[in-house]
Amino acid sequence: MQLLQLLISGAAQGCIYGLIALGFVLIYKATETVSFAQGDLMMVGAFAALAAMTVLGLPFWLAVPAAIIAMGLFGVVLERAVVRPILGQPAFSIVMLTIGVGYVLRGLITMIPNIGTDTHTLPVPYAGQVLRMGGLVVSAEQIVVIGVTGLLCLGLFAMFRYSKLGIAMQASSQNQLAAYYMGIPVKRLNGLVWGLAAAVAAIAGLLLAPITFVHANMGFIGLKAFPAAVVGGFTSLPGAIVGGLIIGIVEAFSGFYLPEGFKDVAPYIVVLIMLVLKPNGLFGEKLRKKV
Amino acid sequence: MRFLFKTDYNQDIRLAKHGGQTFWYSLLGLFLVTAPWVIQEYWLAQLTFVLIYSIVGLGLMLLAGFTGLFSLGHAAFLGVGAYTQAIMVNAGIPFPLALACAGLLSAAVGMVVGLPALRVKGIYLGMATLAFGFIVEEIMARWEHVTGGNSGLVVNAPALFGWELESTNEFYFLCLVVTVLATLAIANLMRSSTGRAFVAIRDSEISAQSMGIQLARYKTMSFALSAALAGIGGALYAHKIQFLSPEQFSIIQSIDLLLMVVIGGLGSIHGAFLGAIFLIVMPQLIALGKDFLPAAIGQAAGLQGTVYGLVLIAFVLFEPMGLYGRWLKIRAYFQLFPFYRKGMFKRQKSFQKSDRLK
Numbered sequence: 001m002q003l004l005q006l007l008i009s010g011a012a013q014g015c016i017y018g019l020i021a022l023g024f025v026l027i028y029k030a031t032e033t034v035s036f037a038q039g040d041l042m043m044v045g046a047f048a049a050l051a052a053m054t055v056l057g058l059p060f061w062l063a064v065p066a067a068i069i070a071m072g073l074f075g076v077v078l079e080r081a082v083v084r085p086i087l088g089q090p091a092f093s094i095v096m097l098t099i100g101v102g103y104v105l106r107g108l109i110t111m112i113p114n115i116g117t118d119t120h121t122l123p124v125p126y127a128g129q130v131l132r133m134g135g136l137v138v139s140a141e142q143i144v145v146i147g148v149t150g151l152l153c154l155g156l157f158a159m160f161r162y163s164k165l166g167i168a169m170q171a172s173s174q175n176q177l178a179a180y181y182m183g184i185p186v187k188r189l190n191g192l193v194w195g196l197a198a199a200v201a202a203i204a205g206l207l208l209a210p211i212t213f214v215h216a217n218m219g220f221i222g223l224k225a226f227p228a229a230v231v232g233g234f235t236s237l238p239g240a241i242v243g244g245l246i247i248g249i250v251e252a253f254s255g256f257y258l259p260e261g262f263k264d265v266a267p268y269i270v271v272l273i274m275l276v277l278k279p280n281g282l283f284g285e286k287l288r289k290k291v
Numbered sequence: 292m293r294f295l296f297k298t299d300y301n302q303d304i305r306l307a308k309h310g311g312q313t314f315w316y317s318l319l320g321l322f323l324v325t326a327p328w329v330i331q332e333y334w335l336a337q338l339t340f341v342l343i344y345s346i347v348g349l350g351l352m353l354l355a356g357f358t359g360l361f362s363l364g365h366a367a368f369l370g371v372g373a374y375t376q377a378i379m380v381n382a383g384i385p386f387p388l389a390l391a392c393a394g395l396l397s398a399a400v401g402m403v404v405g406l407p408a409l410r411v412k413g414i415y416l417g418m419a420t421l422a423f424g425f426i427v428e429e430i431m432a433r434w435e436h437v438t439g440g441n442s443g444l445v446v447n448a449p450a451l452f453g454w455e456l457e458s459t460n461e462f463y464f465l466c467l468v469v470t471v472l473a474t475l476a477i478a479n480l481m482r483s484s485t486g487r488a489f490v491a492i493r494d495s496e497i498s499a500q501s502m503g504i505q506l507a508r509y510k511t512m513s514f515a516l517s518a519a520l521a522g523i524g525g526a527l528y529a530h531k532i533q534f535l536s537p538e539q540f541s542i543i544q545s546i547d548l549l550l551m552v553v554i555g556g557l558g559s560i561h562g563a564f565l566g567a568i569f570l571i572v573m574p575q576l577i578a579l580g581k582d583f584l585p586a587a588i589g590q591a592a593g594l595q596g597t598v599y600g601l602v603l604i605a606f607v608l609f610e611p612m613g614l615y616g617r618w619l620k621i622r623a624y625f626q627l628f629p630f631y632r633k634g635m636f637k638r639q640k641s642f643q644k645s646d647r648l649k
Contacts, residue, residue: 110593
């Protein structure tokens, strides 16, 4: 019973990591850049929903889509303004750029008078409810996290498989030159991919907010999502979710069974083991090219 | 315009290329040596910080700028050096021995970190070093009976052969000596065959291997040397701030070090110094500028982070060669006046080869 309890709480946490890792992988697949700004985009998404609910007074069911769409647009604008000029430069420059973007987002949110430096609760309709099944105590937030992640995965799978946009995105991430030849507007698609990644980050933020509350340092959880992406493989979308689940469950179990302090480092030890044994991750692809 | 007429191979590898360089660096040396009597004590303390961060910056420049291996967890080496120094000096071991041990232990940790680095490239190396950074920080926090854990560790003053260096002036001279030695060491390293091997690895690993450079050996050496310098810098840092706690060596410090190296200018020794100056001077400038900004912006808590982020973005977008690159362009403009053309330092728009097709 304890095992199942840990499994569920680990899976819920892991779904959050998986969603942020999904954003990383989306961006990496499309433009081969690693974005360190995902965690901070998640934080901005949560704050956007908070602003929609408290300042604009929208009800929950209106504020959530509004926040997600707003973050999507923000992602597109970010890509156009900041990322497109330096695509093609060494990967390190782009990483530093996204780190800078993260700094700016964090700083701007902290600078908002009164709201930025406090911790807020996001008023969700299912807050505090608990489900009891047998000996199992599961909070509604965890169920919502797992459920929404599942639905989102199905939605993304359907989009990538059946819609023209999804197929075009797959094409441009597999071979950009061929995509250009086929008339696919690659640059516009890259913008959309960034928008999609930002929207996914916003969803992650909305799911995380009832658990950890909304505050400016929420974005640091994004750093734990990197092990998730590495474990799953940077080039695989389902791998990101699976990697997130693995990291979440490992964290939950090590928090319970191992001595104090191992909980925070367990994901990183898993990363190191993964990099030594299988550097491309569980589902990553390893292509070879002759020199 | 200056024309260098070379008659001897040795002139090619001299540290100071011509008389003008000797003159200006001697002037800088004169200023640094007479600084305690010229500038106020507060600015002398800041200058000491600049020297300490430059040593660490030289290490990170060696790793990231010259060998092309990007480490997101460099603060871990800083912490290892700082804690080693603190524990040894508190136990009564003389300062030079403790400093050497701090450097050696950091180098050993650097080699351990470097071992997985041999197998992974690019972003995966960043992840591995990030993971190491977190693990080392957590070890420093949990290993309480050695490091004092989260409640911190007080550091005694450095004692050299019975002579305690307590005043700001004396500590400043100690840092200056160590910095000068480190700079000369790195400058010499980069003009030796090892240094050329590092640069070859950065430019193209496959070509370097074809030339007979053993990647494993040189990458491990680069990690070890870079970590050793970070450890020595950390040891001096411990003495400067006199109180250590694990939060000072977190990922934020790692990113600050990277920021320093990128803004200073990747791939040059001057870049480490310019970046260190930027890192120390920027908070002062922000503090000075706060009075001129409207209260809503000036007194806000997140101002420093926003400014750092904006400066970093601006440098990456508009001045990828960093502060040193900008200085090179300005100097070229004045040297070639009025024949400077706008596109002189323009990079060829080459696109990064896809990492996925290896």
